[in-house]
Amino acid sequence: MVLIKRQTIRDYGKGLAVVVLLLVIWECAALIINNNYILPTLGEIAEVLLHPFEPVLGGESLVANTLVSLKEVLSGFFIAAALAIPLGLLIGWSSEVQAYLNPAIQLLRPIPPIAWMPFAIAWFGIGINSILFIIVLGAFFPILINTVDGVLSIRIRWIEVAEMFHATTPEKLRTVVFPGALPRIWTGLRVSFAIAWMCVVAAEMLPGTTAGLGFLIMYAYNLGQLDVIGAGMVIIGIIGLGADMLFREGHARFFAWEGKE
Numbered sequence: 001m002v003l004i005k006r007q008t009i010r011d012y013g014k015g016l017a018v019v020v021l022l023l024v025i026w027e028c029a030a031l032i033i034n035n036n037y038i039l040p041t042l043g044e045i046a047e048v049l050l051h052p053f054e055p056v057l058g059g060e061s062l063v064a065n066t067l068v069s070l071k072e073v074l075s076g077f078f079i080a081a082a083l084a085i086p087l088g089l090l091i092g093w094s095s096e097v098q099a100y101l102n103p104a105i106q107l108l109r110p111i112p113p114i115a116w117m118p119f120a121i122a123w124f125g126i127g128i129n130s131i132l133f134i135i136v137l138g139a140f141f142p143i144l145i146n147t148v149d150g151v152l153s154i155r156i157r158w159i160e161v162a163e164m165f166h167a168t169t170p171e172k173l174r175t176v177v178f179p180g181a182l183p184r185i186w187t188g189l190r191v192s193f194a195i196a197w198m199c200v201v202a203a204e205m206l207p208g209t210t211a212g213l214g215f216l217i218m219y220a221y222n223l224g225q226l227d228v229i230g231a232g233m234v235i236i237g238i239i240g241l242g243a244d245m246l247f248r249e250g251h252a253r254f255f256a257w258e259g260k261e
Helices: 006-014 016-033 042-049 062-093 095-108 113-124 128-152 156-164 169-203 213-223 226-254
Strands: none
Touching: 016 042, 042 226, 062 095, 062 128, 062 169, 062 213, 062 226, 095 128, 113 128, 113 169, 128 169, 156 169, 169 213, 169 226, 213 226
């Protein structure tokens, strides 16, 4: 089974021209500045990337740090989804629940997850629990809002058909509302994963963190090793691009019916 269609790859390939242009500009600027403590060349960054299993700056390898970050991101992402999707279905279905919860949601949603870092350390201490808290916070609201919007976008006649067959509320939620809201939920998951990636990098810069791409970037910054920082950024970008391609392909493959009568 092909995960990503050739057309999707070709569409992303068109954007490579812009990426190449940006890389050329980067390389020209690095050669002009001629100071790798300000802007490393692409060759210096590539040198780090070409040895992904070797220890970096006396610590873990690029691969090991990447796996740590991926584990944290996926854990926080799935926890956020498990919390946000049922709550979003409930809020979208019940105007009474929405009236009670919407003000609190709109109050908390604009607060950047990074602003919660002092509270995360105070509540959960230094370590994985604080990192997961930040990731869950960042990933939670995009899924929640899109789930609510998905429920609210359900066609009334779909509900009416279910009622004609005397479906109970749980049956309507399971057979009509949840499947009908899935395209919007999928969009929320796509946005949420990207935010979770950003959150993990920031959260891994917390004091006491010993592994992960965020830790590696901050440690390299303290040592003035911008080539390592650049390598970490490249890995983050590649994983983010790959995840976005999978989500887009999944939407095109499983929800082609969206918008059709």
